[in-house]
Amino acid sequence: MGDVFSVILTSAALLFYVAGTVGLIRFPDTHSRLHALTKADNLGLGLLILGLMAQADGWVTLGKLLLTWVLALIAAGAAAQLVARTALGDRR
Amino acid sequence: MNGRTMIPLLGIRLALLGLLWLILTGGSLDGVLLGLVTVPAACWLSLRLLPPAQIRPLRVLALVPWFLWRSLIGGIDVARRAFDPRLPIDPSWVRVPVALPPGGRVALGAELSLMPGTLVAGSDGTALLVHMLDRGQEVEQAVQAEAARIATLIETDR
Numbered sequence: 001m002g003d004v005f006s007v008i009l010t011s012a013a014l015l016f017y018v019a020g021t022v023g024l025i026r027f028p029d030t031h032s033r034l035h036a037l038t039k040a041d042n043l044g045l046g047l048l049i050l051g052l053m054a055q056a057d058g059w060v061t062l063g064k065l066l067l068t069w070v071l072a073l074i075a076a077g078a079a080a081q082l083v084a085r086t087a088l089g090d091r092r
Numbered sequence: 093m094n095g096r097t098m099i100p101l102l103g104i105r106l107a108l109l110g111l112l113w114l115i116l117t118g119g120s121l122d123g124v125l126l127g128l129v130t131v132p133a134a135c136w137l138s139l140r141l142l143p144p145a146q147i148r149p150l151r152v153l154a155l156v157p158w159f160l161w162r163s164l165i166g167g168i169d170v171a172r173r174a175f176d177p178r179l180p181i182d183p184s185w186v187r188v189p190v191a192l193p194p195g196g197r198v199a200l201g202a203e204l205s206l207m208p209g210t211l212v213a214g215s216d217g218t219a220l221l222v223h224m225l226d227r228g229q230e231v232e233q234a235v236q237a238e239a240a241r242i243a244t245l246i247e248t249d250r
Contacts, residue, residue, distance in 0.1 A: 019171030031223040032183045035211050036170050042206050043167025063115035077202025084213035
């Protein structure tokens with residue numbers, strides 16, 4: 001049961017990572033590309049973490065996985081804004 | 093900051109940092125002993141670097157399901173557009189005035205960057221510069237609604 005859950009969620013995660021990369025290649029400008037990268041990859045990481053949690057052998061592993069997600073979320077939110085602001089400066 | 097609010101705040105930070113330490117060390121006895129030194133030290137440092145803000149932790153927790161739901165929608169929305177052969181995007185900019193303190197505006201910006209259709213590129217005075225992936229989306233209202241949610245997380249009784 002846990003294995004099925006893991007396979008479904010990590011597969012869905014990979015799909016969103018691919019979507020992020022496809023968006024990065026296809027979208028026309030820096031800011032649109034950032035949409036693809038931050039949102040699709042954030043969701044991909046979330047699904048990946050959830051899928052891996054089903055394989056965790058204890059609360060320490062669960063905690064580490066959750067911590068990875070939270071830290072990556074905060075970093076993604078901050079990095080997206082910084083890149084967006086800097087790209088705007090370049091264009092002006 | 094008076095003594096009444098300082099004590100629970102210190103307790104929350106000690107508990108959170110202690111939990112973090114237990115996770116990182118795997119709960120081994122050696123780790124716990126070392127943690128008796130490192131956790132209070134980290135707590136002291138955190139109070140120096142991140143002075144106590146008037147944030148309501150329970151309300152932040154209450155927002156988590158909404159945030160997760162919106163980031164799910166955001167990811168699906170952008171994935172759909174990336175895979176669509178017609179590439180249905182129509183990027184545009186909008187300036188949305190937001191009445192939040194600077195810290196609140198940064199939090200709002202981070203949140204909006206993970207939500208459907210919006211990306212924040214800093215602020216211009218008190219207005220947020222929001223990039224939208226599709227000008228057909230109801231961005232301005234969504235940003236205002238999100239700003240109102242963030243505002244409820246900050247104590248205003250001072």
